[in-house]
Amino acid sequence: METKSQTQNDRNTGSTIRRRVEKILREYWYLVVLLFAALVVNENIVQWVLAVQIGGHTVGTGFEDAFEYFTIFGYLFLTAFRLVPYAGLGIAVVILSKTKLKNYVLPVFIGGLIGILVIIIRGSWMALRPFYTEEHVSSTTAVSFIIIPIYAVPAGVLGAVFLAAIYTPLRFITKRKEAEQIDDPNA
Numbered sequence: 001m002e003t004k005s006q007t008q009n010d011r012n013t014g015s016t017i018r019r020r021v022e023k024i025l026r027e028y029w030y031l032v033v034l035l036f037a038a039l040v041v042n043e044n045i046v047q048w049v050l051a052v053q054i055g056g057h058t059v060g061t062g063f064e065d066a067f068e069y070f071t072i073f074g075y076l077f078l079t080a081f082r083l084v085p086y087a088g089l090g091i092a093v094v095i096l097s098k099t100k101l102k103n104y105v106l107p108v109f110i111g112g113l114i115g116i117l118v119i120i121i122r123g124s125w126m127a128l129r130p131f132y133t134e135e136h137v138s139s140t141t142a143v144s145f146i147i148i149p150i151y152a153v154p155a156g157v158l159g160a161v162f163l164a165a166i167y168t169p170l171r172f173i174t175k176r177k178e179a180e181q182i183d184d185p186n187a
Contacts, residue, residue: 027097030109031090038079038086041117043145044070046124047131055132078145085116085152089160107167108160115159116152123148 025032044066051062089112097105127144130137138144 028094030093030105033109034086034090034113037113037117038083041120042075042082043078043124043128044075046121047128050125050128050132054129081146081149082120084149085120085156088153089113089116089156092160103171104164104167107163111163112156112160114163115155115157118159119152119155120148123151 048062048066051057051065052059055062055065057065089109092112093105093109096102096108123144127138127141127148129135130141
C-alpha cells in the first residue's frame with residue numbers, strides 16, 4: 001500500500017514532467033506546426049480538393065474518390081519522403097534559435113514553410129489534375145510524390161531567405177526607433 005509521501009512524490013513528478021513538456025512545446029512550437037503540416041498537407045487532401053473543384057464532386061463523394069485507394073502503408077511511405085523538407089527547416093530553425101540571430105526564427109520559419117507548402121501543394125495538384133481533366137494521365141504519377149519533396153527543399157530555402165531579407169531592414173528600423181525613444185526622455 002502506498003503511503004501519503006509516495007503519492008505526493010508521484011504527483012510532484014507528474015507535475016514536473018508536465019511543466020517540462022509545456023516548456024519544450026512553448027520553446028519549440030514551430031516543430032509541432034511543421035509535423036502537423038507534413039502529416040496533413042498531402043496528396044490525398046489535394047486530390048480531395050481537386051475532386052470537388054475540378055471534378056464536380058460533392059464534398060462527400062470527393063472525399064470517397066480521393067481516399068478510395070488510401071492505405072496506411074502508402075500514407076506512411078509517402079510521408080517519409082514528404083518529411084524531408086520539413087525536417088530540414090526544423091533543424092535550421094532549431095539551430096538558428098540557439099544563436100545570436102534567434103530574432104530570425106519566425107521569418108525563416110514562415111518563409112520556409114510557405115515555400116515548402118507551395119511546392120508540395122502545387123506539385124501534387126499538377127500531378128493529380130489529369131485525373132479530373134481530359135489531359136493524359138502519366139504512368140509515373142506516383143513517382144512524382146517522391147520527387148516533389150526534393151523540389152520543396154530549395155523552395156523552402158528561398159522562402160526563408162526571402163522573408164529574412166525583408167525582415168532585416170524592418171528589424172533595424174524598429175531597433176532605431178526604440179533607441180531614439182529610450183534616448184529621448186520627453187517622448
